[in-house]
Amino acid sequence: MRKGILILVFLGLIGCSDGELQIETIDFDEVALDFCGSATTQTELFFKLNEFDALILNLDNGLIRNEPSNDTLRSAIPGGSQVRYRLFDDAVSSSYFCDAVPPVTPGVLEEIPGQAGEVLIFTTQSETDTTEFEHVIRLKNVSFVNDAGERLTNISVDEFGSFVTSAN
Template sequence: MRKFFFPTLLICAMISCSDGELQIETIDFDSVTAESCNPPQADSENLLFKLNEDEALILELESGILNKGTLDETVTSTSAVPSKSKLTYRFFSEKVTSNYFCDDVPPATPTVVNEIKAESGTVTIETKADADKKNYIHTIRLSDISFVRDNGERITNLTISEFGEVTTAIPN
């Protein structure tokens, strides 16, 4: 019996070994605060990101999407992904910091292990003036986001509906 047990155990161990492919089961960034390198601008493209240890969710907003406010009401704007705005998920070799995105020359480490771009979805931005009517507050939400890996596998367990809030100055 021992003659068959150990060879069988060895074969099972070899078959169950990972082929090194990264398995992404969940993308969860709802409890993480959105960041940017520069204050968001109403009349230009904006790069926002959320960092979660060795993961990043990067949102590139189309130009002018934050310039949709009025003083006395809430205005809702939408932007299609990926035709107008872009959403990218990156998995890094180790913990990533905002320096990776904000330094003129990005640090050599961590390195990107995997990058997946969203193939569809919608960015919805609700804009309203703050109480002092000096700034617009833009609440950014994501819906129907679809990430598809190179092998065609769709990542469906997404917890990224609330991207966050950013503020822009109300023009004089």
């Protein structure tokens, strides 16, 4: 009986968390791109929500243009554009980012800024409606470093998403 209790206590001690947050994977490739309001060339805030976490992209002003790209437009992270990974204590919705007064909940458990990388944007004009432009956003070599100085390695965020604007 005593051995059983000792084993249970031992298992309880080694199974306890030290309270540190461990993020093993950041994977938003299968998550839809979202933004507030209507998509225009002035839209600079984009996000992807994955129940309890979010990938947030603030684009440099002027990167979205209603004209086809000859080359891929680039913006440095950090610098012109910012990307952040945010972990919440409860499910998060787009209203968290889009409401005039952000909701109090869910609370932010951790926010990790992108320390390096690039935003790549390529724009094409619609063949059927010449007033529409599709903008494809990709992230390249994005690196996240948390407050403890740990680099997050399992990152799958290369294809950020695409959206359409109209020149009307």
